[in-house]
Amino acid sequence: MSARKKDPNTYIFKVFRYQPGKDEKPRFQTYEVPLLHPGMTVLEGLIYIKENLDPTLAVRYSCRMAVCGSCALYVNGKGILACHTALREFPSGKLTVEPMPNYPVVKDLMTRMDEFFDHHRQVKPYLLRPQDRAEIENPTREFLQLPEQLEEFLQFSYCIKCGLCVSACPTVATDPDFLGPQALMTVARYNRDSRDGGTVYRLKVVDAPHGLWNCHFAGACTEVCPKGVDPALAIQYTKRESVLHALHLNKLPRFRKKLAPVAPPPKPNRRPGIPPAPERTVPEAPAS
Numbered sequence: 001m002s003a004r005k006k007d008p009n010t011y012i013f014k015v016f017r018y019q020p021g022k023d024e025k026p027r028f029q030t031y032e033v034p035l036l037h038p039g040m041t042v043l044e045g046l047i048y049i050k051e052n053l054d055p056t057l058a059v060r061y062s063c064r065m066a067v068c069g070s071c072a073l074y075v076n077g078k079g080i081l082a083c084h085t086a087l088r089e090f091p092s093g094k095l096t097v098e099p100m101p102n103y104p105v106v107k108d109l110m111t112r113m114d115e116f117f118d119h120h121r122q123v124k125p126y127l128l129r130p131q132d133r134a135e136i137e138n139p140t141r142e143f144l145q146l147p148e149q150l151e152e153f154l155q156f157s158y159c160i161k162c163g164l165c166v167s168a169c170p171t172v173a174t175d176p177d178f179l180g181p182q183a184l185m186t187v188a189r190y191n192r193d194s195r196d197g198g199t200v201y202r203l204k205v206v207d208a209p210h211g212l213w214n215c216h217f218a219g220a221c222t223e224v225c226p227k228g229v230d231p232a233l234a235i236q237y238t239k240r241e242s243v244l245h246a247l248h249l250n251k252l253p254r255f256r257k258k259l260a261p262v263a264p265p266p267k268p269n270r271r272p273g274i275p276p277a278p279e280r281t282v283p284e285a286p287a288s
């Protein structure tokens with residue numbers, strides 16, 4: 001970046017513009033964005049451009065509070081959540097804004113996420129309990145879990161599926177069929193959950209070409225993750241689990257995972273003084 005812009009209350013946005021099928025090649029367009037308040041974010045800057053300077057700019061966002069993961073993009077070569085990054089983090093006042101690499105561009109800053117979610121679906125990102133199918137489909141009780149069992153996977157459950165880890169992954173850059181850090185991290189998130197019984201299924205999915213063993217631990221996924229999930233660590237856990245499984249060592253008591261028991265939910269312990277819930281205003285859905 002060259003010297004700081006002249007007006008400290010104006011930011012220069014150099015924004016990637018491209019619509020495949022319509023534009024011959026990508027280009028950059030420059031906009032001047034005023035600082036509307038001290039904590040103004042990159043996303044607010046882009047919305048300012050859309051609302052005041054150029055309504056044709058395409059940018060994806062939803063929650064504006066670092067929860068939905070849809071505003072992930074790159075500024076000055078670094079992956080960020082646009083709604084969670086303040087303009088003051090760019091003291092030069094100049095921002096080159098680009099879509100996430102490793103994804104096809106739909107338009108401008110919007111990328112196609114189909115493959116990302118396909119990979120996520122492949123590892124079955126939910127509790128698998130074939131032996132408790134009826135309970136899973138029509139829950140009547142609850143799976144018990146101790147706080148220390150929750151700790152085993154809690155960090156990995158903070159993922160908001162923004163896709164930044166995949167955009168930073170050097171293996172995805174050379175092998176688009178690679179499952180990618182997000183899907184591989186999800187394997188550890190569920191396999192380490194004491195309520196889940198799908199470990200063998202998921203190990204089979206990832207112990208395949210374009211799977212677990214294509215990760216060479218570059219760590220770029222962990223570095224870019226805005227939620228501190230650490231996919232690189234999760235992948236190493238799964239590699240260890242896969243080796244133990246292949247050597248039948250996971251059957252040893254030391255490594256065996258016990259499925260959390262199912263139990264009736266405890267009776268609600270109402271605090272005194274809290275009024276009862278109001279009467280239903282819509283009829284209860286019939287049991288299917």
Ligand code: SF4
Pocket residue numbers: 069158159160161162163164165166181182185221224225226227228229230231
């Ligand atoms: S692991 Fe982190 S970077 Fe990857 S999708 Fe989840 S939140 Fe985003």
Ligand code: FES
Pocket residue numbers: 061062063064065066067068069070071072081082083084
């Ligand atoms: S808009 Fe939801 S994470 Fe940024």
